[in-house]
Amino acid sequence: MTRKILNVAMIGTGFIAKAHSNAFHQTGYFFKIPYDIRLKVICGRDRTRLDAMASQWGWEETETDWRKVVGRKDIDAVDIAVPNALHAPIAIAAAEAGKMVLCEKPLAVSLKEAESMAKAVRNVPNMVWFNYRRVPAVAFAKQLIEEGRIGQIFHYRALYLNQSGNDPAKASGWRYQRGDAGSGATGDLMSHSVDEALYLNGPITDLTALTHTFFPGREVDDAVMFLAQFGNGSIGTFEATRFGIGCRNRNSFEINGSKGMLSFNLEDMNSLEFNDMTEAPNLRASRKLMVTGPNQPYADNFWKPGHIIGYEHTFIATLGDFLEGLASGKPFHPDFEDAVAVQRVLDAVERSAASRNWVKLSYPA
Amino acid sequence: MTRKILNVAMIGTGFIAKAHSNAFHQTGYFFKIPYDIRLKVICGRDRTRLDAMASQWGWEETETDWRKVVGRKDIDAVDIAVPNALHAPIAIAAAEAGKMVLCEKPLAVSLKEAESMAKAVRNVPNMVWFNYRRVPAVAFAKQLIEEGRIGQIFHYRALYLNQSGNDPAKASGWRYQRGDAGSGATGDLMSHSVDEALYLNGPITDLTALTHTFFPGREVDDAVMFLAQFGNGSIGTFEATRFGIGCRNRNSFEINGSKGMLSFNLEDMNSLEFNDMTEAPNLRASRKLMVTGPNQPYADNFWKPGHIIGYEHTFIATLGDFLEGLASGKPFHPDFEDAVAVQRVLDAVERSAASRNWVKLSYPA
Amino acid sequence: MTRKILNVAMIGTGFIAKAHSNAFHQTGYFFKIPYDIRLKVICGRDRTRLDAMASQWGWEETETDWRKVVGRKDIDAVDIAVPNALHAPIAIAAAEAGKMVLCEKPLAVSLKEAESMAKAVRNVPNMVWFNYRRVPAVAFAKQLIEEGRIGQIFHYRALYLNQSGNDPAKASGWRYQRGDAGSGATGDLMSHSVDEALYLNGPITDLTALTHTFFPGREVDDAVMFLAQFGNGSIGTFEATRFGIGCRNRNSFEINGSKGMLSFNLEDMNSLEFNDMTEAPNLRASRKLMVTGPNQPYADNFWKPGHIIGYEHTFIATLGDFLEGLASGKPFHPDFEDAVAVQRVLDAVERSAASRNWVKLSYPA
Amino acid sequence: MTRKILNVAMIGTGFIAKAHSNAFHQTGYFFKIPYDIRLKVICGRDRTRLDAMASQWGWEETETDWRKVVGRKDIDAVDIAVPNALHAPIAIAAAEAGKMVLCEKPLAVSLKEAESMAKAVRNVPNMVWFNYRRVPAVAFAKQLIEEGRIGQIFHYRALYLNQSGNDPAKASGWRYQRGDAGSGATGDLMSHSVDEALYLNGPITDLTALTHTFFPGREVDDAVMFLAQFGNGSIGTFEATRFGIGCRNRNSFEINGSKGMLSFNLEDMNSLEFNDMTEAPNLRASRKLMVTGPNQPYADNFWKPGHIIGYEHTFIATLGDFLEGLASGKPFHPDFEDAVAVQRVLDAVERSAASRNWVKLSYPA
DSSP states (O other): OOOEEEEEEEEOOSHHHHHHHHHHHHHHHHSOOSEEEEEEEEEOSOHHHHHHHHHHHTOSEEESOHHHHHTOTTOOEEEEOSOGGGHHHHHHHHHHTTOEEEEOSSOOSSHHHHHHHHHHTTTSOEEEOOGGGGSHHHHHHHHHHHTTTTOSEEEEEEEEEOOGGGOGGGGGSGGGOHHHHSSSHIIIIIHHHHHHHHHHHOOEEEEEEEEEOOSTTOSSOSEEEEEEEETTSOEEEEEEESOOTTOSSEEEEEEEETTEEEEEEGGGTTEEEEEETTSOGGGOOEEEEEOSOSSSTTTTTSSOTTOOOOHHHHHHHHHHHHHHHHHHOOOOSSOHHHHHHHHHHHHHHHHHHHHTBOEEOOOOO | OOOEEEEEEEEOOSHHHHHHHHHHHHHHHHSOOSEEEEEEEEEOSOHHHHHHHHHHHTOSEEESOHHHHHTOTTOOEEEEOSOGGGHHHHHHHHHHTTOEEEEOSSOOSSHHHHHHHHHHTTTSOEEEOOGGGGSHHHHHHHHHHHTTTTOSEEEEEEEEEOOGGGOGGGGGSGGGOHHHHSSSHIIIIIHHHHHHHHHHHOOEEEEEEEEEOSSTTOSSOSEEEEEEEETTSOEEEEEEESOOTTOSSEEEEEEEETTEEEEEEGGGTTEEEEEETTSOGGGOOEEEEEOSOSSSTTTTTSSOTTOOOOHHHHHHHHHHHHHHHHHHOOOOSSOHHHHHHHHHHHHHHHHHHHHTBOEEOOOOO | OOOEEEEEEEEOOSHHHHHHHHHHHHHHHHSOOSEEEEEEEEEOSOHHHHHHHHHHHTOSEEESOHHHHHTOTTOOEEEEOSOGGGHHHHHHHHHHTTOEEEEOSSOOSSHHHHHHHHHHTTTSOEEEOOGGGGSHHHHHHHHHHHTTTTOSEEEEEEEEEOOGGGOGGGGGSGGGOHHHHSSSHIIIIIHHHHHHHHHHHOOEEEEEEEEEOSSTTOSSOSEEEEEEEETTSOEEEEEEESOOTTOSSEEEEEEEETTEEEEEEGGGTTEEEEEETTSOGGGOOEEEEEOSOSSSTTTTTSSOTTOOOOHHHHHHHHHHHHHHHHHHOOOOSSOHHHHHHHHHHHHHHHHHHHHTBOEEOOOOO | OOOEEEEEEEEOOSHHHHHHHHHHHHHHHHSOOSEEEEEEEEEOSOHHHHHHHHHHHTOSEEESOHHHHHTOTTOOEEEEOSOGGGHHHHHHHHHHTTOEEEEOSSOOSSHHHHHHHHHHTTTSOEEEOOGGGGSHHHHHHHHHHHTTTTOSEEEEEEEEEOOGGGOGGGGGSGGGOHHHHSSSHIIIIIHHHHHHHHHHHOOEEEEEEEEEOOSTTOSSOSEEEEEEEETTSOEEEEEEESOOTTOSSEEEEEEEETTEEEEEEGGGTTEEEEEETTSOGGGOOEEEEEOSOSSSTTTTTSSOTTOOOOTHHHHHHHHHHHHHHHHHOOOOSSOHHHHHHHHHHHHHHHHHHHHTBOEEOOOOO
């Protein structure tokens, strides 16, 4: 395989920028990608932090104005890892400059904005870092559902609980400012749960929602929950909160189908619980599959059965699939359109919470 | 302690009647009750089943007409273990005859009916078999909350999942007839979850609900879910279903408070998970308390630490506390008034599901 | 079924006597036994304790001299629940008086004594309360093994860990006196593990052992461990200790066979873990069977699937099977001969620990 | 920090060579090391495999004769990832050439050989890849023990179970040849358990062992187990097997001390169970610590609390600590001397298994 050079520009210097930087370094070792990735330039407004990031993560150059980066001829791909409100201008400018665009989730701070972004990237390769689709256990859940192993789905149940909101000191970060973040738990956490649900169980048609802020003075929601009806006839409950005291990073789902049950929790991400109701009645029980192979998603990419992977590998696998897809022509998901579908649900959630009514989701013809 | 004789009449011959019969036999061995309980008469319409029950569980006499039983001078207490729609006439008649009344849950098939029952029993000792309050782990959760160990409550999360509905053969039983049962998962399962929530977290003030029937032709709901706001400022999600494929009897709750988290699952009923956030940050984690003593509810009644109890002991403890309360004068809960509070929530759930609106709960002045 | 009266005499007033008393009351409700059991007389040396026990558990009469009880014409069965060293004289006297004999474990304080007891009871119905064979999950493990579901057994691994020894206050009880108890963790805890192993995996042929006392001055072992070779070619490790700090009552075993794995822990006694290696490689995992039915041992005796039983039901099931066996002629195990087999292993353990050599177990021709 | 160049030569092209290669690439991103690591040359006998490895993992050059590599002036460090029997000649030659030596475990195929290796490397930086010491949960266990949180240790219990041996197809690999591997489960798996035990609980003084081969014709042991006495007065059981059917990679230990319990399982490597017996009796239970920070080992190196790491990070942390130690002068463990201590135990295990006697471990004065 001859490999082309792929010059990457990173916009952002925070925690997620590290996870992305790591993926740019690592993906080539685990996936057969058609590129030699170069970490060309990293862009941030805080010079000290920018230099530290560049030094630690091996970015060749630094820049403080993202507009200059996006316009550079030598840049092939722009990766966006900044506060939500900046996603749209950067993504649109990058797409207009013909760059491949990779964007952190949630895609945007509003449905309208998301739609304009999706329109802008139509002619360039694009993806959104809903990385949890690439947890092997989540991808395996998808496979089992598609194989019909849990039959007709009746119930979908999603939780995303962390305890980040219970620290008053954190309230000053961008994630707590409406102007920067757009929303609180809704965009930050629920967006993941919704993406997973759409991926695994298809479109949501109706929902009724509640959002809540526990600490007076906060501009964004601390918690969000909704009841949903899916297009496939199943019903669901969703809850995301920054006040899930006692939970570190519980991004979980459970699915009950006519033939079985699946459940997953990101805190134990190398496992998937599966209860196969086609077994003899006295042998039916939830089994905790260790999803490290064999014959399971990404088993051939990473180590060997019984040897777990971690948080960072979900980014590596996302990037790996995206770049392999560019070579093979296999469409990659989630792209910007998929992220618009998530945004459409979040938009309905916010409208329902504001009006205290059920909201029917409308889809473009 | 001199013990009086307590002549009991049981109305009902089904599964729950067995659980109650067992409790009448056993309670004296584990609780200091002021009565010698006599299983005087059992009443049912199916003669074969009635005789079998009487023989297996040691009831002295049998009767096929509950009205005759309720009027007997020698009966002190009437225990009601029949389909829901019959609770009201029997309870009211028994109360009017001056009997002590024990009634299986849910109390009634409507709020109005429940209120009339509560009024009728005002002058006789009365209780409702919401037995799961007496799971030692649930009672211990209550104690920890009252001790302030989880601080201000932010989230309450309840599930009651079983898979009974996924068997078409079962659709013919009384639990699937609106006339007999009043509702499906709502009265059967959700009533337990609501009683536990009111017990642990106080009144619910607002809710929005969804009920659903998966199998066409069923008269009652297979599943019910709602979002709730509590009087104490916390918010909650509730779900009960007979299509929780893969779950045997998952009556569970989780509570996040400012100082910690509690979680419980009836399938593992001798345990309570507790995450104490007042521990040093590096030692914070969910601990799985085995609630078999020492210094925990009912530890002195049953066996010794490390020796678990089962489903039946929740009935024994309920009856034990009720009868001890009669001697000591300590008020017993849940009584009929507590069950009315549950019914008020179920009524709001049904109204919300029908109207697809949020419903505010109104309480009598 | 016409039922005969069975007059029972209980020798002993401690914790185990309560568990047995409960079983005598309860078994008739859950098993089809050919007897009306009468709790005729209870015998103990401490008058206060004796009266309290008789009153709480409904024994008709009391007696302080076991010899008088054993000789009574109206007694049909003698149940022995006293310190180990008294098992032999009582059992032998009861057998000589023609009584049915039920004896708490361990059978005796020495192999020789156990053999003489087994000889004495040859002509009377007899059983030993190794109650954990009747945990439904343990009986189900036996069934799965006999069905060949785990194939050829390679490894057997047993632990019995509690923390009773770490309390200096307890050192004064009879369980810490060699004269009364014979041994410490060996007879008290390891006897259960050995009985389970012989039941599930057959005879042990060779072993090397270590016993240890952590607190100076104690007469008996606090901990015992051994390596074993079984007659079926498998190998095993055994450990029992009163210094298993952090464990309440962890009587557990794990078995690896060519086709699968089983594991059990008494603290979670309604469950059995089973890993079926005949499943497709990507679906192999340990499943946690809830052994409350259907189609599992004792599912028809107690409640219904999803409704757990507790510690006491292991005694009820033991007594139920024993008494049903008397009517049906189906031999009951474990009887005194089975308990001698356990004692033979414990004897080898003690000889090996003393000599620090491997010991080969010899069986009578 | 000015960084020197560190030219590394890798001897080996198998699975472990990949894990090491990954660590050489990654360590600089997560640890503050004083080197720019260059993956200079990789050495293997199979040309096809060698080229594939070099290409996938970015080694600059290839070589088929390790002797040529070891002698190269431009090489600073030699990393040994070949079958066990080759460790000694390569390590000794590398040390004699003045190279830094990194060696995969077990260090050698005999105690004598291990001692000669330790002697050879005395004047060069050296380390052995007992990577599981650097699982954050294992390092945290060490910290808790040193802080006295579990008090005086009574019991140590180690298992290393996988199922690799139950596949006859595997019997032909070098791990099943005595000449290449030295031993089977003993060197492959038990060496890890012994290293962890010596690290956490100190020297073993006496042991009695059993080794076993289930499949006739195999040259090496499939399983090994032993009972141990430690210098600190505690006692232990150890078992390692390739016939732990149902277990993927269960490298686990449990420790009971006077104040608490610790347990760990590599399959769930981001967790450590801790039961703190200094809590109030009704709040004592095992808590499952998620060891991803804060204030836990390696929390500042990798992601953030609630975001797990995987198998590969144990190698990254091992290399990171080793290289940071070279800069800071802080001695690194495990070095070759530590690995000799492991080998001394394995040697005693083999002697005990052969003689069927207890063996007392002798230490050099």
